[in-house]
């Protein structure tokens with residue numbers, strides 16, 4: 479079965495957790511897009527939900543699918559967020575931000591009672607870090623911010639190249655919040671909560687792609703079927 483079919487299966491399984499009247503966080507990326515499309519079908523057949531999108535791309539997709547939307551200015555709390563991930567470890571720590579949406583994704587996940595992470599099972603890893611860690615930064619003072627990041631990496635026992643993300647057009651990638659992304663190629667992050675804490679206190683770092691304690695459940699679709707892993 480192809481990867482896209484697995485992503486859709488994971489999205490379909492997560493949809494079973496959605497109840498009438500729920501306030502939902504709508505994730506970003508190719509897996510979350512399947513969820514938005516499937517949710518749109520439910521809405522068109524009468525389900526009443528309201529969503530908060532985690533990116534402008536997801537906002538456009540949700541509108542196209544007929545899903546009513548609100549913002550975290552109008553409401554301050556969500557029942558459930560469904561989102562993809564770039565890597566998931568056995569403690570349900572995540573790397574997110576491959577699509578550049580990590581900041582809004584983290585705000586939305588943190589405002590939710592539960593977060594269901596949907597993915598094909600290639601995203602499941604023993605140790606995070608093979609996928610480059612996205613760190614959203616303010617362009618002002620970037621060299622100083624990167625130096626502080628390098629110190630944080632050293633303190634957390636990791637190291638690796640930092641690359642400023644470029645878009646397909648070759649220009650610097652700019653997030654929905656107007657920031658840049660530094661992708662840190664760390665290889666292996668032995669202590670994700672420690673690294674998360676060290677990055678969070680750097681002034682030029684807006685947010686990083688380590689999601690610690692936010693994922694409640696992972697729904698992983700693979701050739702052998704669907705596996706549901708709860709955070710302990």
Ligand SMILES: O=C[C@H](O)[C@H](O)[C@H](O)COP(=O)(O)O
Nearest residue numbers: 507508509575576577578579
């Ligand atoms: O910024 C993007 C998000 O964190 C995505 O959820 C993540 O990159 C996974 O995307 P995909 O489902 O396309 O692999």
